[in-house]
Amino acid sequence: MKRDRPSLWAALTTGVLVNVLLRSQSAYWPRAGVLAALVCAPLLAAAAWGFARAWRAGQSPLLRLLFAALLAYSAALELLHFWALTQRLYTGLPLTVVCLTLLLPGVYLRRVSAISQTAHVVLCLLLLASGFMLLTVLPRLRITNLQTFALQPADLLTAAQEQLTLYPEYLLPALWPQRGRQKRGPLLRLALAALWFDVGIHLVLELFYGAALPLRVDPVHAAARCGALSVFNRLESLQLALWVMALALKLALYFYAACLLLGQTRQQANAVPLRRFPLYLCGMWALCLLLRRADLDAALQTRGALAWGFAALTGMGGAAAWLCRKTKRCI
Amino acid sequence: MALPQNKALYLTGCLLMSMVLSGCGGTPLSEREIVRGVLFAQQESEFSACLIVADQDTEDTPRNRAVAAAGSTPAQALQRAEDALPGQAYYGLLDLAALPAQADWQTAQQIGTLLYDVAQPAPELSVFALAEAGISGWEEQAPALYDAMKAAESAYEVHCGLQQLFAQSEVCAVPALAQSGYDLLLLPRDGAPLRCRGLAGAQLAAVLCGQAYRLQGTFAGGQAACEADAHVTVEGETVQLHLRACALQALTEQAPDDLESALQRELQAAFAAVYGQMRRAGADPFHLDFWQACTYGPGHTAQDPRLTVLFE
Numbered sequence: 062m063k064r065d066r067p068s069l070w071a072a073l074t075t076g077v078l079v080n081v082l083l084r085s086q087s088a089y090w091p092r093a094g095v096l097a098a099l100v101c102a103p104l105l106a107a108a109a110w111g112f113a114r115a116w117r118a119g120q121s122p123l124l125r126l127l128f129a130a131l132l133a134y135s136a137a138l139e140l141l142h143f144w145a146l147t148q149r150l151y152t153g154l155p156l157t158v159v160c161l162t163l164l165l166p167g168v169y170l171r172r173v174s175a176i177s178q179t180a181h182v183v184l185c186l187l188l189l190a191s192g193f194m195l196l197t198v199l200p201r202l203r204i205t206n207l208q209t210f211a212l213q214p215a216d217l218l219t220a221a222q223e224q225l226t227l228y229p230e231y232l233l234p235a236l237w238p239q240r241g242r243q244k245r246g247p248l249l250r251l252a253l254a255a256l257w258f259d260v261g262i263h264l265v266l267e268l269f270y271g272a273a274l275p276l277r278v279d280p281v282h283a284a285a286r287c288g289a290l291s292v293f294n295r296l297e298s299l300q301l302a303l304w305v306m307a308l309a310l311k312l313a314l315y316f317y318a319a320c321l322l323l324g325q326t327r328q329q330a331n332a333v334p335l336r337r338f339p340l341y342l343c344g345m346w347a348l349c350l351l352l353r354r355a356d357l358d359a360a361l362q363t364r365g366a367l368a369w370g371f372a373a374l375t376g377m378g379g380a381a382a383w384l385c386r387k388t389k390r391c392i
Numbered sequence: 393m394a395l396p397q398n399k400a401l402y403l404t405g406c407l408l409m410s411m412v413l414s415g416c417g418g419t420p421l422s423e424r425e426i427v428r429g430v431l432f433a434q435q436e437s438e439f440s441a442c443l444i445v446a447d448q449d450t451e452d453t454p455r456n457r458a459v460a461a462a463g464s465t466p467a468q469a470l471q472r473a474e475d476a477l478p479g480q481a482y483y484g485l486l487d488l489a490a491l492p493a494q495a496d497w498q499t500a501q502q503i504g505t506l507l508y509d510v511a512q513p514a515p516e517l518s519v520f521a522l523a524e525a526g527i528s529g530w531e532e533q534a535p536a537l538y539d540a541m542k543a544a545e546s547a548y549e550v551h552c553g554l555q556q557l558f559a560q561s562e563v564c565a566v567p568a569l570a571q572s573g574y575d576l577l578l579l580p581r582d583g584a585p586l587r588c589r590g591l592a593g594a595q596l597a598a599v600l601c602g603q604a605y606r607l608q609g610t611f612a613g614g615q616a617a618c619e620a621d622a623h624v625t626v627e628g629e630t631v632q633l634h635l636r637a638c639a640l641q642a643l644t645e646q647a648p649d650d651l652e653s654a655l656q657r658e659l660q661a662a663f664a665a666v667y668g669q670m671r672r673a674g675a676d677p678f679h680l681d682f683w684q685a686c687t688y689g690p691g692h693t694a695q696d697p698r699l700t701v702l703f704e
Contacts, residue, residue, distance in 0.1 A: 203602060206559050209685035271559030287513055287555070 067173060069237065070247055072180035072314045076230040077255035078187060079307035081262050082281050082300070083142060085358075087274050089220035091264040093212055097220035098256040105224075105231060105256075106249035112372045113235035113248075115379020124375055128232070129322040131364075131371055132315045135229050137348040138360055140164075143308055144349075145357055146279060150301075156353060160346050163309050167341070170313035171333040183306050190303050191262075197288030197296055198269060206271030224256050227368040230311075233318050316341055424482040428456060429538045430511065432466055432503055433527050434492035441469035442530040443477065444488075444538045458534035466503050470510060483511035488541055489554065491566060493522040497579040500564055504557040513554045518545055520552070521568035521577050524587075537569065544574050548595070550604040563675035565601045570594070573609045576601070578666070583673025591618060592655075592662035599633070600624055600663075600678040607635070612654050615647040616640060626683040629694060633659065633701045656701040663699040 089097070116124075144159040170176050234248065266280050269287075277283055285297040320333045352360065429444035442460040461472030474481045489507055491500055507513065520541045527533055545551060550567045557564045561581070568575040568587065576594040578586040588594040591609035598604035599622045607620045620638035624631065640651040648654040670677055680694040 201553060201555070203559070205602060205679035205682050207682070209682055209690050211690035270555055272561035273555065273558030276558065283513065287517075287553070 067177035069173070069177055069180070069233075069314065070251065071184045072176050072310055073230045073233060073251055074254055075180050075184045075187060075307050076311040076314065077228055077251065078184070078258055079304055079311060080228060081255070081259045082187075082191070082304060083146065083308075084281065085142070085146065085279055087263060087266055087277070087280050088223040088259075089263065090208060090212070090216055090274075091260055091267050093216040093220035094224065094256075094260040094263055096212075097217055097224050098260055101221055101224035102252040102256045103249065105227065105252040106246070108227060108369075108372060109231040109234065109248040109252070111379075112232055112375055115376045115382075116235035118379040119382030120375075121378065124371075124378060125322045127371055127374075129319045131367060132229055132319045132322075133344070133348060134367070135364055136312050136315045136345060137352055138357070138364055139308060139312060140345065140349050141352060141355075141357060142361070143304075144353075146282070149279060150282070156349055157346065160342070160349060162305060163312055164342055164345060166306075166309040167313040167316055167333075168335070168338060170310065171317070171335065171338075173317060173331050176310065176313055176317060179306075180310055183303070183310055187303055187307055190299055194285050194288055194296060194300060195265060198265075198284055201287060202265065202268035203271070204268065206268050208267065208272060224259070226365045227372060228255075229315065229318075229368065232368065232372065233314070236318055236321050423479050425459075425477045425479040426482050426485050427511070428485060429488035429490065429541075430470065430486065430507065431490040431522065431530075431534055431537065432469070432492050432495075433522060433530075434494060434499070435526075437464065439463055439466045439469045439492070440527075440530070441466060441473045442534045443470075443473045443481065444534055445477065446485075456535040456538060458530050460530035460534065466499075467506050467510075470506065484514060486511050486514045487516055487518065488538060489517060489519050490537070490541060490569075491519065491521040491577075493524045493568065494585070495521055495566075495577065495579065496585050497564065497581045500557055500566065500579050504554060507554060517554050518551050519554055519557060519566055520545070521566045521575075523569040523571070523575075541569055544569060548574055548604065548608055549606045550574060550598050552603050556603070560675075560677070563670065563673075563677045565597065565603065565677050567594070567598060567603065574598075576603075578670060578675070578677050580670060580673035580675035580677075583670075583675065586666065586669055588662075588666055592658040593666065596633070596659055596662055597666055597677070600631070602679070610643065611658050612648055612651075615644045616642050616651050616654065618651075618655055626680060626697075628687070629697050631663070631678070631680065631697050631699045633699060634704055635701060636704045638703050652701075652703055659701055660699045667697065 140156075140160055140163060143163065144154070144156050147154045147159060170179060231248065231251065262281065263274075266277075266284060267274050269284050270277055270280065274280070282297055282300065285300045288296050317333055320337065321330065425443075426446040426448070427443050428446055431442040431444065433440045433442070440460055440462040442458050444456045444458055447455045447457045459473055459476050461469055461476050463469030463472055489503070489511075491503055495503070504519075507517075522537065527537075544567075552566055557566070563578065563580045566577045566579065568577050570589065573590065574594055576588045576597045578588065578597065580586075588597045591607055591611050595604060595607050595609060599607065602624075605622055607618055607622050610617050618638070618640050620635040623634045623636070625634065626632070640655065642651065667678065667680075676682075676694075680697050681692075684692045684694050
């Protein structure tokens with residue numbers, strides 16, 4: 062039996078995990094990451110919790126429009142990021158093909174129940190495939206590849222700066238109402254899962270690459286290329302297929318959230334109407350064409366800054382609304 | 393009975409997808425030049441690159457042929473060799489890369505980066521260096537060199553992956569082809585390359601670098617032979633070489649009576665010599681500083697490590 066409001070936490074978790082796997086370059090040394098994660102996970106969870114409270118207290122049409130714009134910008138960057146990866150691996154793959162590959166599954170994933178069910182499957186497969194990759198590269202992991210230099214404050218700062226990236230997945234839970242039986246601290250769990258998975262992958266990469274860790278492009282994919290198990294010696298294709306599924310899911314979730322923001326009626330809250338897809342496909346394709354020449358690293362940093370700015374703006378709005386209510390009661 | 397229209401469309405779609413996924417429309421295998429090895433040689437400032445290509449015309453036994461070209465840089469030489477191929481180079485099955493015999497750290501890094509960019513590392517790609525004897529003709533020698541390197545890797549169980557060229561920032565170690573067994577090239581960034589030879593030199597260094605787990609060869613001037621599984625542990629300043637299933641055999645009457653002591657002395661002398669030279673070059677290919685840092689914290693380095701051989 063399908064539930065009216067299925068849980069989307071698996072989709073959110075898949076979204077933040079695939080960010081880690083698709084990194085074009087490693088971000089920090091794992092030792093610094095471990096220390097930074099102890100602080101950054103609660104900070105991220107607190108920011109997401111504060112945003113959700115403020116959003117429910119004082120959302121406005123302008124904020125809804127800004128949030129939808131942020132999601133559209135993020136979706137375009139995800140598409141371009143994956144296109145850049147495919148360009149490095151298979152030169153000449155057109156942007157249109159990447160857009161269609163990642164956006165067309167949204168037709169099936171337009172129902173929130175489909176997103177939820179698929180997310181659970183993809184999350185399990187993603188974790189299994191990551192474990193399988195670890196198994197296949199195990200003989201190439203060397204403990205002596207770990208770097209022993211003393212950590213500097215700059216290393217910790219770099220790790221903290223990277224881990225404090227506020228992905229839209231942290232903001233999306235504010236959009237759907239809290240369900241009755243919910244696990245405790247879901248936002249903290251989400252942040253912990255994302256950051257510890259990130260640190261774990263960085264640790265595996267350091268054991269694999271040693272001092273060359275900061276130099277390798279697409280480090281996870283390159284490590285997967287080197288993994289072979291018996292006759293299975295092209296495991297990077299398995300990883301790539303799963304990343305495509307996870308990205309398609311992530312984009313479908315963004316689209317569903319954007320539709321919720323842009324005035325979807327209560328009856329339509331469980332599915333995106335099919336008639337909106339042509340506009341969505343054309344809009345995303347046009348946005349990608351517009352941004353294709355942009356510096357992707359700078360654009361991703363800008364997205365992080367915009368997300369924090371938007372969260373701060375919403376926080377101010379929520380605080381103002383709360384103050385107004387308090388003032389009215391006093392009067 | 394005709395299929396309903398939607399089912400027919402569904403089947404057509406599946407058929408189309410299966411044809412695309414099975415490779416229909418791609419380059420036929422016969423038109424691809426399957427590169428199995430890339431060999432580089434250096435003559436003063438000139439480089440030459442040789443592609444070992446699987447000969448698909450021979451039906452009975454798999455054979456390789458060589459296509460070579462020269463250039464002022466490894467990249468130029470490799471590009472010219474690719475251009476000389478009649479078909480399109482396919483690196484998906486590349487399993488061996490060879491550096492020039494006289495390669496230094498900079499050359500090794502340059503060629504390693506080039507392979508990352510051009511060929512991309514295929515699974516199980518291993519790196520060797522060529523023997524010191526010069527190459528007179530690639531076409532005749534290269535397929536035999538490829539076979540010899542693969543045989544040495546298999547017989548002596550030594551393996552250096554492409555990523556290991558970059559795993560340490562100040563040094564890299566590469567096994568090299570030799571007349572007997574293999575040599576090991578230690579290439580410090582800030583020093584002269586060192587070619588270790590023989591069981592006590594090359595094989596001990598390979599075990600200490602983590603590239604081999606077996607000693608197999610002669611010692612005491614060729615008067616005795618040794619076969620053993622080797623593992624290394626480090627305790628403080630003591631490097632312990634554990635030799636398991638060790639079989640020592642005198643080959644001549646002049647062989648020392650106590651073969652264990654003779655082997656131990658030879659290994660200790662070789663270790664002291666190699667370690668001293670690497671330390672002077674500011675390199676630590678045996679990761680001894682790593683274990684010191686693990687025990688005493690960052691910044692601590694090994695001062696005067698000694699090798700102890702334990703026969704188990």
